[in-house]
Amino acid sequence: MATPQSGEATFPREAWERERKKLDNLAAATAVYLAYYNYCWRCRYPDKSGRSGQKRPTAAMAAKLTGHIWSFAELFETVMPAKVAA
Numbered sequence: 001m002a003t004p005q006s007g008e009a010t011f012p013r014e015a016w017e018r019e020r021k022k023l024d025n026l027a028a029a030t031a032v033y034l035a036y037y038n039y040c041w042r043c044r045y046p047d048k049s050g051r052s053g054q055k056r057p058t059a060a061m062a063a064k065l066t067g068h069i070w071s072f073a074e075l076f077e078t079v080m081p082a083k084v085a086a
Helices: 004-039 072-079
Strands: none
């Protein structure tokens, strides 16, 4: 027969597992965001012509890591290559 204390012993372990999964998901989401920012996203900065602004290269292009702007599909395929069935 189970006592109230026996159920309480598993609670901290289960709570930790839930928190660990949340931290893993947060780390993965942050990595995707940073990769998108560095390889895919071009921000605008104002110029003196009065127009909306010139588009500048991505951070990865400025660091000479790549020569073109990546699409999200290209980024996803590079980071998560398709698994080949053996």
